[in-house]
Amino acid sequence: GAVVSQHPSWVICKSGTSVKIECRSLDFQATTMFWYRQFPKQSLMLMATSNEGSKATYEQGVEKDKFLINHASLTLSTLTVTSAHPEDSSFYICSATPEERSYNSPLHFGNGTRLTVT
Amino acid sequence: GQNIDQPTEMTATEGAIVQINCTYQTSGFNGLFWYQQHAGEAPTFLSYNVLDGLEEKGRFSSFLSRSKGYSYLLLKELQMKDSASYLCPTMNRDDKIIFGKGTRLHILP
Numbered sequence: 358g359a360v361v362s363q364h365p366s367w368v369i370c371k372s373g374t375s376v377k378i379e380c381r382s383l384d385f386q387a388t389t390m391f392w393y394r395q396f397p398k399q400s401l402m403l404m405a406t407s408n409e410g411s412k413a414t415y416e417q418g419v420e421k422d423k424f425l426i427n428h429a430s431l432t433l434s435t436l437t438v439t440s441a442h443p444e445d446s447s448f449y450i451c452s453a454t455p456e457e458r459s460y461n462s463p464l465h466f467g468n469g470t471r472l473t474v475t
Numbered sequence: 476g477q478n479i480d481q482p483t484e485m486t487a488t489e490g491a492i493v494q495i496n497c498t499y500q501t502s503g504f505n506g507l508f509w510y511q512q513h514a515g516e517a518p519t520f521l522s523y524n525v526l527d528g529l530e531e532k533g534r535f536s537s538f539l540s541r542s543k544g545y546s547y548l549l550l551k552e553l554q555m556k557d558s559a560s561y562l563c564p565t566m567n568r569d570d571k572i573i574f575g576k577g578t579r580l581h582i583l584p
Contacts, residue, residue, distance in 0.1 A: 389570060400562070400576040401518070450517055454570060464508065464572055466517040 360384055361453050363467025370441055370474055378436045378470045380451030386431040387453035392424075395448040395469075407434040441474040448472075477501045477565055479575025486581045487553055495548045495578050497563035505570075509537050509548045510562040512577065518562060521548070550580075558582045 360383040370376050380390055388409045393401040405426055406414040413426035425437040434453075438445055450469040478500045487493040499507065506525040510518035522530055524539035524546060536549040546563055560577040567573075 391572065393574075398579075401564075401574040403571070403573060406571065448515070452572075464520070464566075469515075469517045471515070 361451065361465045361467040363451055363470055365470060366468060367471040368473070370472070372442055372474055373440055375437055375439045376441055376472060378438075378449055378451075378472075380434045380436070380453070380467050382432045382453045382455075382465070385453075385455040387434075387455065388431060390428060390434040390451055390453045391464075392426065392434075392436050393450045393452065395450065401450060404436075409434075438472065441472070443474045446472055446474045477567060477571070477573040479563060479565065479573065481561075481563060481575050481578045483576065484579045484581065486583060487550075488583050489553055489555060491553050492549065492551050493553060493580065495550070495561050495563075495580065497546045497548070497575070499544050499546070499563070499565050499575075501544075501565040501567055501573075503568040504541065504565060505568045506566045507539055507546050508562075508564050508566070508572070509535075509546075510564065511557075512560045512562060514560075521561075553582050555582050555584065 362381045362383050364379045390407040392404045394404050395401045403416050404419045407426045407428040409428045409431050415421045428434040448469050451467045452464050480498045508523050509521040512518040522537040524537055529538045534551045539546045560579050562574050562577045564572045564574040
């Protein structure tokens with residue numbers, strides 16, 4: 358079945374530094390990937406839609422200069438949290454949909470990245 | 476736009492049946508999913524409904540009524556491992572999938 362790999366699984370960084378999270382589709386091509394953020398006991402909040410070869414589309418209230426998204430190939434999207442602050446500490450999850458849609462599981466999630474900013 | 480409404484929490488007993496309801500308002504509706512999520516983990520796919528009716532898959536069944544903007548997830552023969560959050564995101568024709576706050580299900584022995 359389709360697999361999405363997300364790396365790293367967890368990361369601790371100091372305030373003011375930047376962190377890059379990778380999302381790879383291992384056995385399918387994904388022209389579109391999605392980035393979500395989830396705070397404890399909250400729902401997944403869509404941050405942005407990552408489009409291969411073009412600029413990402415950000416949801417209202419998400420700072421595009423702070424959360425840089427690059428989707429340089431059909432199998433890789435990266436999210437960079439720039440100048441991280443403690444309030445950015447959260448669970449970040451990516452998802453991807455194969456071009457050839459399977460309605461048995463149309464949205465495949467990575468395992469998420471737990472970011473802690475100290 | 477897209478809006479999802481589910482009960483915040485539910486409690487049920489091991490071995491029993493529970494129904495989790497979900498109502499939605501989605502422009503350009505193109506399907507509703509049910510996902511299970513354990514704390515600190517990524518969501519796990521349970522079902523996808525795009526047409527009206529009931530889809531049965533083992534202990535889990537999902538129902539959709541597009542005219543009512545309503546879906547439910549039915550869990551039978553509850554097990555302790557079913558304690559989790561259950562999410563019913565919808566997808567629009569732009570493939571955008573929006574999640575509600577989910578329902579935290581507690582299973583009592």
